[in-house]
Amino acid sequence: MENTKEIKPHSLDECTKSILPVRDALEVLSGKWKLPIIISLMFGNKRFSQIAKEIPGITDKMLSKELRELESNDLVKRTVYDSIPVVVEYSLTEYGHSLKIVIKTLRDWGVAHRKRMMAPVE
Amino acid sequence: MENTKEIKPHSLDECTKSILPVRDALEVLSGKWKLPIIISLMFGNKRFSQIAKEIPGITDKMLSKELRELESNDLVKRTVYDSIPVVVEYSLTEYGHSLKIVIKTLRDWGVAHRKRMMAPVE
DNA sequence: GTAAGTAGTATACAAAAGGATAGTGGATTA
DNA sequence: TAATCCACTATCCTTTTGTATACTACTTAC
Numbered sequence A, B: 001m002e003n004t005k006e007i008k009p010h011s012l013d014e015c016t017k018s019i020l021p022v023r024d025a026l027e028v029l030s031g032k033w034k035l036p037i038i039i040s041l042m043f044g045n046k047r048f049s050q051i052a053k054e055i056p057g058i059t060d061k062m063l064s065k066e067l068r069e070l071e072s073n074d075l076v077k078r079t080v081y082d083s084i085p086v087v088v089e090y091s092l093t094e095y096g097h098s099l100k101i102v103i104k105t106l107r108d109w110g111v112a113h114r115k116r117m118m119a120p121v122e
Numbered sequence C: 001g002t003a004a005g006t007a008g009t010a011t012a013c014a015a016a017a018g019g020a021t022a023g024t025g026g027a028t029t030a
Numbered sequence D: 001t002a003a004t005c006c007a008c009t010a011t012c013c014t015t016t017t018g019t020a021t022a023c024t025a026c027t028t029a030c
Helices: A010-029 A034-042 A048-054 A060-072 A099-118 B010-029 B034-042 B048-054 B060-072 B099-118
Strands: A076-081 A087-092 B076-081 B087-092
Touching: A010 A034, A010 A099, A010 B010, A010 B034, A010 B099, A034 A048, A034 A060, A034 A076, A034 A087, A034 A099, A034 B010, A048 A060, A048 A087, A060 A076, A099 B010, A099 B099, B010 B034, B010 B099, B034 B048, B034 B060, B034 B076, B034 B087, B034 B099, B048 B060, B048 B087, B060 B076
Parallel strands: none
Antiparallel strands: A076 A087, B076 B087
């Protein structure tokens, strides 16, 4: 009767595997600014300075960095127009739009959470 | 013809409001360890040291801190048993279980994302 | 008496994320 | 000649997040 309290085999293996993709998804939305950028682009294509204007508080450095990350994840497309001065347009890819459902789920849960946390203690 | 390029009124207001609850939801899952803890507890109630064993790499300090945060968000319940030595049991609240759907959505998207990012460039 | 198991805390440190501020370079405008 | 627009980059600094390691207090087992 030694060693009866083993860990059920489920967790270490099953869990770890199921956590990885969730983390991937969270990482895509992580940080202070990715969400505002994505949602802003869901309303239409925009140029660098337009996005900056629409997101109060963001610095050029952050905007640039986040856009690069979003681009490297195929969520955002960067199009350079050879005008003078050069104009760069950012747009959500089709894949980027697939985040809509994810964001909606998060928002629905978040709305309920907000209500719950604001509510007086029972 | 001065000032034709105003920002459409949609964004600043509508967007900001819709972003807040999404951020709330993301915050609840944020950090390196909350997800593993939540998923571990979805498989059953556990004690402090059991959770620690099931999550390789986590330190006592982090586990303690994350559990306190989850508790303060009503997601995890902490029950102290007056045995000797004292035993503390952690469990997901009903509300904590409501995260299942959120995590599932994130996982589904994450699985597809993983495939896409692994796939050879077209 | 010392090790191990219960559930943590304390302190110091390292790494990552983010902010503030200034600068690049070509072209147009006043 | 200086200021402005465009889309950024560079540097330095602060804040947040996470890690490493040791320690607390109590009890049982060897």
